[in-house]
Amino acid sequence: MSDAAVGTTLDAKPRVSRQFRLQWEEVQQSWVLLYPEGMVRLNRSAGEIMKRSDGIATVQEIVADLERSFGAEGLTHDVLGFIDLAKKQRWIEV
Amino acid sequence: MNTPQTSQTTPQIGPPLWLLAEITYRCPLHCVFCYNPTDFAKTAVDNELSTDDWLRVLREARAAGSVQCGFSGGEPLLRDDLEILVAEAHRLGFYTNLLTSGVGLTETRIARLKQAGLAHIQLSFQDSTKELNDFLSHTRTFELKQHVAHLIKSNGWPMVLNCVIHRLNIDYIDKIIEMAVELGAEYLELANNQYYSWALVNRDQLLPSREQLQRAERITNEYREKFGDRIRMFFVVPDYYETRPKKCMNGWGNVFLTVTPDGTALPCHTAKMLPGLRFPNVREMNVKDIWFDSEGFNRYRGDGWMKDPCRTCPEKENDLGGCRCQACMLTGDPANADPVCGKSAMRGEIEKAIAYAQIPDAERTTVKPLIFRDPKESRRLIEEGTAAERQPA
Ligand code: SF4
């Protein structure tokens, strides 16, 4: 059983994996993940979640911050869903 | 019949995401499949871009949206300003990659490269005869690679090993994989060479038979099962054995920008051989203008340049008609379909080469010598006037 198979909890502290570099690309107007000889272009919400994944903030805090920043509610489910997916892609370590 | 106008895609030009900086053609090795142009000896050392030229190219490319930067050659370590260039690329926000044979990668230089912010090293096994033999017999080269591999890992870089595969080494694929594992490689690229430049000159001796290929793929799969996640292996077959061409460079002028040692800007490192096309030089033109406005980069963008069968082909989005250089070398017209394609009227050119590849070496009546890449051979090929546009016999 690998970690990735277990659902993420609200007190987990996700952070961008060491194999990837997250950065804002002005020309593309988006967040991208860079890795040896490659690049993943993130959509807006993925970028907003990833940039808050600093290994310090918990999922709960990330959700609260996103809801505050975008005047939205009930984002918990979406954020958890994305983090699970990002874990499978090894973009994020928890 | 389709009207060409409605079936054409209007190319929406994105940024040159990938900058490939070929900083020198100089190299201590002599690979028979070298991807540098056969006329590389035309570029004298004193005609290489200066440090300041390269620093400007890096800034201009980054401003145009480049994000991956590969430093290659030749052997890029032969330029002693490599660390300066890497540091500037890193400072600008590039993800920096070094493609090297490891020759010259001393402890001092690796420490400086680390400090400069180098993100990734790809270590290659190149020379197909001497080095391979050394490698397989655990002698000097193996020790050099082992040392370099150790330096790479101890500096916290992933260990990415690349070994060019061809007729002369493909039967040792099991040994190559085992050595890679022994070196601690996390990624291993087993890429068959493609037939350009020096590899085209040496094609008869380098193209493996179908049986050799199948065996090598089977063995690679067995090792994948055996080692699992410990080492990820990529096996690339020569495109001659496909029936559809590759989407070359992911589309002409779509992602890749190559700058050669003398500053010529190209959509791919072999494009300079195409007749009747002028490519701009970074000494005279800004990277942004080169990318968006030069004739060289716009010529084969999108699909407006296509002829039949590509023009009306329902699959054209998949491969954009393949490789312009391959079409040019083997059919004489870069706007033809890549002859690898089964729909190409010139597929016979590929079939001829494949048929010859099935003949065992021992049964071949004409034995051509392998031509090793070096400046002397390059000058000879230039003199013969066949260097750039050489057609295989
Ligand atoms: S392919 Fe071989 S000879 Fe050519 S540049 Fe690379 S290491 Fe040097």
Ligand code: SF4
């Ligand atoms: S005909 Fe041209 S576009 Fe169609 S598959 Fe062949 S090479 Fe590609």
